[in-house]
């Protein structure tokens with residue numbers, strides 16, 4: 557969950573999703589409650605408040621949630637966030653209003669009373685539960701809001717905002733066993749345990765004891781080192797954009813990130829990584845490699861953002877016609893490595 561912190565009075569932006577219907581849940585099949593109930597249940601979890609537990613085995617790539625927001629706000633606003641939230645709450649049905657006020661919250665001043673200081677309570681609920689809904693927007697999604705956090709290889713689901721559909725979708729990144737908790741990540745966890753914990757304590761008021769944060773010190777150091785190396789390699793990979801490294805070097809870095817991900821069990825962001833490698837191959841006019849990376853990207857986008865996503869369609873099209881990539885032949889022709897994954 558990307559942190560949404562409305563810290564006062566920032567610059568106003570228009571809400572970009574005027575057609576979003578407040579709070580409507582969407583499911584591909586029948587009723588959401590029925591389908592959701594067949595996949596997971598929301599339960600009390602010791603030390604975490606509520607959380608989401610798989611009630612059957614879940615396959616990697618399965619869609620777990622498809623949900624419209626109760627409301628969306630721009631991430632930067634100039635008017636009072638409490639007034640804006642109050643306005644949006646006034647548009648909700650009584651069921652939706654109840655759903656919102658039933659969500660958990662942290663960072664609520666002990667000098668205030670949750671029974672009477674409803675505007676401040678609403679702000680605390682928003683800050684605890686809102687997630688990114690596009691580049692400049694954040695929204696509250698009452699189902700998604702029950703999903704707790706795990707770091708690195710501990711999270712097993714990923715959420716994605718679909719701009720055109722106006723929905724948030726959540727997919728299983730890994731196979732999840734019956735009885736296992738479904739976890740997402742609230743931040744980029746490719747950083748050391750101390751930094752992760754500090755962030756989570758400050759923004760979400762909990763001390764992370766996920767499987768990765770609970771590793772014994774020696775193993776934790778190895779994991780931290782891998783995660784930091786992945787992060788550094790991502791930064792290096794990006795320098796292909798300004799020609800600091802060539803296509804071969806860039807693809808070798810992508811392969812190395814992939815290997816480190818295997819060692820760590822960190823499987824997120826792989827669709828994007830492979831799609832970027834396909835971009836590089838296309839820029840260097842290497843059709844075979846472009847197709848091969850697009851195939852890998854299609855597979856991993858399928859798990860992380862869904863087989864019905866725009867990204868999967870794009871990667872499929874690229875395998876048929878690599879020359880159609882918008883970066884095609886934009887750099888010197890060069891043979892770059894195909895994936896060895």
Ligand SMILES: C[S@@+](CC[C@H](N)C(=O)[O-])C[C@H]1O[C@@H](n2cnc3c(N)ncnc32)[C@H](O)[C@@H]1O
Pocket residue numbers: 603604605606607659660661662684685701702703704705706759760761762763764765766
């Ligand atoms: C978006 S809510 C998640 C659902 C929440 N547990 C509930 O009861 O509704 C975020 C809050 O859940 C709790 N939380 C999330 N992940 C946690 C974790 N790994 N360990 C302990 N508490 C966690 C923290 O209080 C955090 O501020």
